[in-house]
Amino acid sequence: MADAQHSAHAERHRALVESLAAQVRPVRPLWRVRVRAGLWLLLETLVLAWAATRTGDDHAARFAHPFYALEVLSFAGAAAVAGMLALRAAIPGRRVAPGEIAIALGLAVGGTVLFILGAPVNAGASLGAFAGRGIPCAIETCVLGAAPWLALWWAVRRAAPTRGALAGALVGAGAMLFSFALMRIRCSIDEPAHLLVWHLLPALALIGLSTLAGSIWLRFRPRAAARM
Amino acid sequence: MLSALEGPTDSALDTRIDPPPAGELAPLAGVRVVPSVAASAAACCFYGFSRHDAPARAAEIALDDRVPLMKHPDDAHRRERSRMRAQLMERLQRGDAEACRLLLDDIGPAVMRFLRGRVAAADLEDVYQEVFMALFEARHTYERGRPLEPWLFAIARNIAADHARRTSSRASWEELSGDPPERAEADSPARAPDLDALLSRLPAAQREAFAMLKLDGLTLEAAAGRAGVSVGALKVRAHRAYKALKKLIAGEGAGEGD
Numbered sequence: 001m002a003d004a005q006h007s008a009h010a011e012r013h014r015a016l017v018e019s020l021a022a023q024v025r026p027v028r029p030l031w032r033v034r035v036r037a038g039l040w041l042l043l044e045t046l047v048l049a050w051a052a053t054r055t056g057d058d059h060a061a062r063f064a065h066p067f068y069a070l071e072v073l074s075f076a077g078a079a080a081v082a083g084m085l086a087l088r089a090a091i092p093g094r095r096v097a098p099g100e101i102a103i104a105l106g107l108a109v110g111g112t113v114l115f116i117l118g119a120p121v122n123a124g125a126s127l128g129a130f131a132g133r134g135i136p137c138a139i140e141t142c143v144l145g146a147a148p149w150l151a152l153w154w155a156v157r158r159a160a161p162t163r164g165a166l167a168g169a170l171v172g173a174g175a176m177l178f179s180f181a182l183m184r185i186r187c188s189i190d191e192p193a194h195l196l197v198w199h200l201l202p203a204l205a206l207i208g209l210s211t212l213a214g215s216i217w218l219r220f221r222p223r224a225a226a227r228m
Numbered sequence: 229m230l231s232a233l234e235g236p237t238d239s240a241l242d243t244r245i246d247p248p249p250a251g252e253l254a255p256l257a258g259v260r261v262v263p264s265v266a267a268s269a270a271a272c273c274f275y276g277f278s279r280h281d282a283p284a285r286a287a288e289i290a291l292d293d294r295v296p297l298m299k300h301p302d303d304a305h306r307r308e309r310s311r312m313r314a315q316l317m318e319r320l321q322r323g324d325a326e327a328c329r330l331l332l333d334d335i336g337p338a339v340m341r342f343l344r345g346r347v348a349a350a351d352l353e354d355v356y357q358e359v360f361m362a363l364f365e366a367r368h369t370y371e372r373g374r375p376l377e378p379w380l381f382a383i384a385r386n387i388a389a390d391h392a393r394r395t396s397s398r399a400s401w402e403e404l405s406g407d408p409p410e411r412a413e414a415d416s417p418a419r420a421p422d423l424d425a426l427l428s429r430l431p432a433a434q435r436e437a438f439a440m441l442k443l444d445g446l447t448l449e450a451a452a453g454r455a456g457v458s459v460g461a462l463k464v465r466a467h468r469a470y471k472a473l474k475k476l477i478a479g480e481g482a483g484e485g486d
Contacts, residue, residue, distance in 0.1 A: 009340075009353065015456020016357055017332045020364050022458075026323035027368040091369055092386070093378030160366040162386040220386065222362035 033091065036155055037084040043151055044079070044178050051144060051182045059185065067118040068190075074111030075181035078104045083152055083174030089167050090159035092220075096166070108177055112200065119190040134198030137187050141202045144186075145179030149210065153218075160220035168214010172207035179203060309334075313376045321367055332360060335376075339384055346388040348395075355391050357454055359384045426476045434469035441466050 030036070052059060063069045081104040089096045152171045161167035180203045187199070313334060319327030339359055340352070347355045362383050370379050427435050433455075440451035441462075452462040 012353060012357070012454075012456075013333075013336055016360055016453065017329055017336075019453050019456045020332065020360065021325040021328045023364070024320065024323055024325040024328045027321050029321050029368050029370065029372060032371070091371060091379070092366060092382035093374075093380070094371075160369045160383070162382055220362075220366065220383075221390065222358070222365045222387075 030091070030159055033084065033087045033094075036087050037080075040083050040087070040148070040152055040155065040174075041080060044083075044148055047144065047147060047178075048182055048185070051186050055186050055188075062185075065118075067114050068184075071111045071114035071118065072181050072184050074107045074114065075177050075184070078107035078111065079174050079176075079178035079181060081107065082170050082177060083148075086152055086156050086167055086170035086174050087159075089163065089170060090156040090161040092160050092162055096170075104173065104177075108173075115184075115190070115195050116192045119192060121193055122191045130194070130197075133189065134194055137183060137189075137194070137198040138202040140186065141176070141179050141183050141199055142206060144182050145175045145203070145206060148178055149175035149206075153210075157218060161214075161218050162220055164217070164219030165211050165215035167218045169207060169211040171214065171218075172210025175210075176203035176206045310375050310377060314372075314374070317367070317370050317376050318372050321370065321372075328364075332363075335363075335380060339380070342381060342384050343388055346385075347391060351391065351395070355388060358391070359387045361450075361453060362387050426473055429476060430469055430472055434465050434472060437462055437465035438469040438473070 063072075081100065085096050085100055085104065088094045149171065152174050156167050156171055180199055183199050184195075189195070313331060316327045316331035316334070320331055340356060343352055343355055343359065363380065366383055370376065427438065430438070436455060437451065440446045440454060441448070444451075446454065448459050448462060452459045455462055455465075457465075
């Protein structure tokens with residue numbers, strides 16, 4: 001009985017192997033994670049350059065303020081780490097250590113603390129004025145994050161992420177935290193409530209959506225097997 | 229050297245004992261347990277043979293398919309094999325069909341052992357095939373110069389988890405939808421033909437093609453992959469099966485009418 005089962009398995013194995021061997025074609029292996037992460041950061045730098053040239057602010061004077069410089073660098077660093085982790089998490093067998101996620105999270109939380117402490121809260125502004133100044137910022141945060149998000153999503157999708165939600169979250173964090181950093185350069189308002197509600201909240205909402213999208217569409221499911 | 233990889237049969241190289249947690253065998257502070265030694269010790273404890281016989285006996289046990297454990301003492305040999313698998317994978321990425329055969333034959337037993345602890349015996353063969361298809365489809369994601377095994381087993385684990393999820397959702401759906409409707413009475417004049425009996429009268433290849441497409445609901449590509457034939461050949465088999473079944477049903481109807 002066991003022999004019969006074994007030989008049946010061996011027969012099926014042989015047929016499967018022959019069928020797959022008949023379909024073998026050269027494939028282009030993925031570039032190394034650090035190369036792809038470098039290209040993605042290059043794209044981010046281009047977006048940054050484009051965004052910086054379209055504001056009339058004196059960037060040098062703003063960056064002279066250590067809290068501000070540290071805050072922008074923290075968010076940009078968190079985005080870079082998240083982007084690299086997203087690319088790595090998409091390779092089967094490559095692990096994302098909790099410590100690495102903690103670094104990205106720590107940088108983002110640190111940046112948040114810095115902008116909350118960096119300027120006093122303006123409690124006197126009317127709700128209309130608060131929303132009127134904030135809504136364009138929220139829209140711009142989403143728009144600036146779109147291109148990096150699409151690029152990173154495509155790069156991750158081309159690999160085979162086995163944990164879709166994690167990959168989606170990291171893609172979202174990479175793109176949206178960078179977008180937040182960009183918006184800190186583009187927007188001249190330093191008031192913490194404005195930054196929390198109109199900059200950070202939209203970024204966090206989009207990270208949540210990206211996580212959801214990742215759990216649905218990003219997880220590697222082989223086409224042939226998915227139909228079985 | 230590559231000839232050693234041929235054939236889907238197991239070999240002593242594949243036999244390894246997963247070591248128990250070091251703390252279990254070295255309760256004393258400062259005592260370091262080497263994994264292979266721990267493995268031999270574990271085998272001794274489980275099967276009651278002397279420690280000197282452990283590697284040989286452990287190999288026998290694994291070949292006997294009763295135990296998924298074992299760690300071969302020869303790490304250098306295993307490293308060499310791992311390196312060879314990585315080379316075969318690189319050749320497969322370049323489109324070498326022979327490397328594909330050698331690699332899949334070599335990893336087959338390891339994949340089967342890996343799945344055995346995670347998938348019900350009845351589904352083992354299907355999941356095994358899914359894993360192979362997934363490996364093939366994701367071959368561009370293997371990073372050259374890295375060991376193949378973590379990549380391979382991450383994919384296998386993903387497929388096994390997917391299968392477990394599908395199985396559990398199917399089970400809960402069946403539970404929710406209650407009992408299937410009762411069959412028509414055997415003596416009912418309008419009863420459906422006995423499909424099992426009719427299928428048993430078809431040639432094996434046609435029966436298999438029909439079952440995969442119409443009963444299991446596989447796509448043409450998946451069914452062809454499973455049968456190990458081209459899609460065209462599978463279509464021909466299925467078409468012949470439909471024609472033969474039509475004839476058989478018509479014949480049965482005429483017989484009943486007489």
